[in-house]
Amino acid sequence: MSKLLILFLLPLSLLSELYEIPNRSASYENAKQECKMLDGGPWRLLTIQELYTLKGRTDIFSKNESFWAINTLKDGIAITSTGSEGEGISPEGTTKGYSFYLQDGDISVTPLQKKVGVICSDNPLPDIRYNFKKGPYGVIDADNDIIWMTLDASNKKKRYTHEKAIEFCEAQSYLKREWRLPSLDELYGIVDYSRTRPTVNTHLFGMMMHRYYWSEDEFNENESYVVGFKFGSIATSSNKNRSYVRCVSDME
Helix, strand or coil, rough: CCCCCCCEHHHEEEEEEEEEEEEEECCHHHHHHHHHHCCCCCCCCCCCHHHHCCCCCCCCCCCEEEEEEEEECCCCCEEEECCCCCCCCCCCCCEEEEEEEEEEEEEEEEEEEECCCEEEEECCCCCCCCCEEEECCEEECCCCCCCCCCHHHHHHHHCEHHHHHHHHHHHHCHHHHCCEECCCHHCCCCCCCCCCCCCHHHHHHHCCCCCCEEEEECCCCEEEEECCCCEEEEEEEECCCCCCCEEEEEEE
């Protein structure tokens, strides 16, 4: 089978051969089979984190297209005080997938039967490692050289417009440090897909709310990027909407 291979530098410094199945959308199981059938493999679907590195790369992949991630999740019971208690949960624990919208970087929970685009990789699955540790005034993210502020229970449930979220962080004088909203990369970097409801290490970051948190990154003049910690999704939201806030401080 002849095919066009695309070389792309992924995180962890692994050079990956990526191949988009042309003019093809498929259910999750069929997408996995499409990759396995490629010659010269073994080929597989990309992880969400790998797809995230391709955000905006419509110069080499199809525009206006979502693509399957290899990750799946099983619906479960929410951790208390994170904002989703009482929601309808499938008693058998319905399994769903994730799809990534290449043009604007949205990550969505997607029924496995939906027809979605397919990109395959012949790299081994990456070993996802998190370089976080608790410090005296928050969680230290050594990879990004930032500190995540620890918020008490009364603050964690407050929501702000994007402008007010920026002002909230910049007005903080906690431990005489300067604070700001995290970038999208920094905020998405704490998502942990081995966990759900919330998709974050609560032993380090506490009981983050399931709904969206603001990043500082703007999508356009009226919208900015948000990350949801219910299932680890990314979306764009009107700057007038109210979302949660977690501030960071740059390490000196």
